[in-house]
Amino acid sequence: MKILVTGTAGFIGSHLSLKLLERGDEVVGLDNINDYYDQNVKYGRLQRGGIIQEIEEGKEIPYGKLLTSSTNPKYKFIKLNLEDKKAMMQLFEKEKFDAVCNLAAQAGVRYSLTNPDAYIDSNIIGFMNILESCRHNNVKNLCYASSSSVYGLNEELPFSTNHNVDHPISLYAASKKSNELMAHTYSHLFGISTTGLRFFTVYGPWGRPDMALFLFTKAAIEDKKIDVFNNGEMLRDFTYIDDIVEGVIRVIDNPAKPNKNWDKKEPSTSSAPYKVYNIGNNNPVKLMDFITAIENKLGKKIEKNMMPLQAGDVPATYADVTDLVEDLGYKPATPIQEGINKFVDWYLEFFGYNKNL
Template sequence: MKILITGTAGFIGMHLAQRLLERGDEVVGLDSINDYYDVNLKLDRLRKTGINPENIAYGQTLRSDLYPKYHFVKLKLEDKEGLLKLFEEEKFDKVVNLAAQAGVRYSLTNPDAYIEANIVGFLNILEACRHHQIKHLAYASSSSVYGSNTEMPFSTSHNVDHPVSLYAASKKSNELMAHTYSHLFGIPTTGLRFFTVYGPWGRPDMALFLFTKAMIENKPIQVFNYGEMMRDFTYVDDIVEGVIRVIDHPPVPNPGLSSEITDPSISKAPYKVYNIGNSSPVKLMDFIVAIEKALGIEAKKDMLPIQPGDVPATYADTTPLEKELGYKPDTSVEHGIQQFVDWYRHYYNK
């Protein structure tokens, strides 16, 4: 297959591109390489896939030095003309949209970025898929769409109409927009609600990265909600395996479904939503203990109240993923954290 992956200078995008290339797919990676966090880390991820940052020019595809079937293009999703031109030239079979403005807390102070990248940018992806007969669009949603839901575990059959951050609202909007295009134009779309992804090459704004950095530098870590947070931490390799299973199984129309559909994750249209999580919530304090063991350092802790936009707990029900695609993430937090710590010490020479 020829697959477009948006966000390949990003954490999940880099890992997914490598996996698809290793199995023989042809991949075009796209990223705007914005400065939401350290651009050097993004450029090093590109180097990991054989892309020389010195040769990058906006809108121009660049061949990988490591993977003969990999090209990269620097492009913004908001650039509709550039995106449509890329689709016209490359003739993709499938698209995986991972590019987005990420982060719950950042959305409190920079709301415009979420509308531009996550709403306008996603609309441009949908329009490009519509006009170029894309066989399947898989896209990143988020566990944050569950918002103020308290029923555990979070199920894709639950109502998610009460987001508590603009980031979450933008991801819920993506699911609604995708359904509309599946219904009107028959485009198979699958939304992927990721649960707290971590691992080597992870984002510097995520807890594991922040905690590891602070502990090595002998600085205190900020422990929100006084350590009472519960998170369904999911290792990046498990996320990638789930995404690949989804890519290979596009949803099909369900014309026989009742007119009174009560499950928002299914439709008469070729539309689907899955949770991809470890289904094993971990208390934040236990997560910190695992980092302490991996580093051999005891953390200094600043205990703080919960921040606006955060939710106390996440817990994925992955039953549909297991039943329909035969997959259940299962990497332990202890193993995943050790893999991250080993990468961090090597990458930063700590």
Template sequence: MKHLLTGTAGFIGFHLAKRMLERGDEVVGLDCINDYYDVNLKYARLEQTGIDRNKIENGKFVQSIKYPNYRFIKLKLEDRKAILKLFEQEKFDKVCNLAAQAGVRYSLQNPFTYIDSNISGFLNILEGCRHNGVRHLAYASSSSVYGLNEEMPFSVHHNVDHPISLYAASKKSNELMAHTYSYLYGIPTTGLRFFTVYGPWGRPDMALFLFTKAIIEGKPIDVYNNGNMQRDFTYIDDIVEGIVRVIDNPPVGNPEWTGKQPDPGTSVAPYKVYNIGNSKPVKLLDFIEAIEEALGKKAIQNFLPLQPGDVPATWADVSDLVSDLDYQPNTDIRIGVKRFVEWYKEFLMIDNNPKIKL
């Protein structure tokens, strides 16, 4: 199988690429390497998969020196001509689109970036799949699509028509766009609603990274909603295991689906949406305690109100993924946090000073 994986300089995409390469798949990785956060971390991830940063040029392939079955290309999803040319030349069997402009709070100040990357860029991916016989498109959605929904745990069979950030709206739009292409053109598509992914090589704008860095430096951490937050923190290895199982199993239409009682999570078309989470919500204060335990140092906590676009709690119902693909997330929060802290100290610190300023 020949796979296109987008976002391979990013957190989840990097880990997924490694997993698929190590099992022998042919992979083309794609990323625009934007400066949403320090590009040095993105280049460092690529170097872990044998991609020489000095050889990276826009629109040109770089062959991995570590994996003979891996090539990387720097491209923006919104570059329509380049994306469609890539699909025409490479004839991918399957595509996993993880590239996107991430971040809920960032979307409040930079809305147009989300339309360019997450809407226009995703349309280019869909068109590439449509015209080149792609057998399955899996793509990143987000737990943020649940928005104002307060029914717990969050289920893919719930209505998600009330997002509260443009980031969430862009991910909900991706699901609607994918369904349209599944229905019109028979392209199997699967949306992946990720729940607060964490682990080594994670994003610097995420809570675990921010908290660890601040605690080490003796600086206060911002604790939103006065600590009354819960998140379905999911370790990266569990996320990747779920993605691989999804990629390997394209959806088929649900013969029991009816327009009189429409199920949001399935369709008469070859379309499916899954939650990928741990299904065990953790209180934010317990999460901070796990970081303190791993670091052997207490945090200075600055309690703040709930931020615009944030929700107080997330909790994934992963029963569909369990029943369909035998998905079993099992990484305890303390183990996962400990692994992150060990990586942070090894990769980012020399004598308690940062190697890379993030």
């Protein structure tokens, strides 16, 4: 297939793009490479795919120009904003995609408290442009990133895709729920197969520098204190990146179909070609146990600053992946210590630390 992967310089998008190329697909990657976090990590991810071999100091990647990988002719990259409707339409008209996986978004719960406009631009207007581009260019296979944050004030565990998600507690979560509603509309009106993926706390090599694993590992190496929110009582369904990518690929290969026996009490499916899945490890881990796994790998204790629950955070996440297993025969399973070991090995190498720490 020829697949558009938006957010290809991002954490999940970069891993997904390389995996699709590995199996023989043609990939066009799109990203605006914004400065929400360290751009060197984003450039490093692109270099893995042969898009950029050397970043010259002060030199910008040209906007709106398709670049071809130096190592794989089936991989192209374009620097573009999702909000740029004209450029998006032109890209779709030119490239004629078989499928689209939209992973580009303004991420982060806490950032949405201080920079709400960024979420409207990228996550709402940008997603609208994705839907319109699919509609007008006969793309019938769309999957997109949602988030476990949509469960908001829901306290019923594990989180099921058939639970009510009408009470988000951050604008980020609200923007992701909006994507699911918008996608259903286009599935119903225009027959586009859309599948939303509610990711649960993704971690692993090449991860986001604003995420806990990155921050904790850096602090541990530098002998600094870490802020531990909710006094360490957080429960998170940490999901390793390779497990996430496998789930996404299975969704790309199995576009949503109309449910002829649809029960209107099941919001995760529809009479339209629409579906929502949880992709999580189905095994929540206490934040303190997560920190202990980092300490085990590094062989040192981390000083902790115990903090209250932060605005916009939910105290626990836990994915019910029944639909994922039944429909796609898949369930994430990487143990937390194994995943953290792989991350720390990558972190020490990428940032040039002594591996004997």
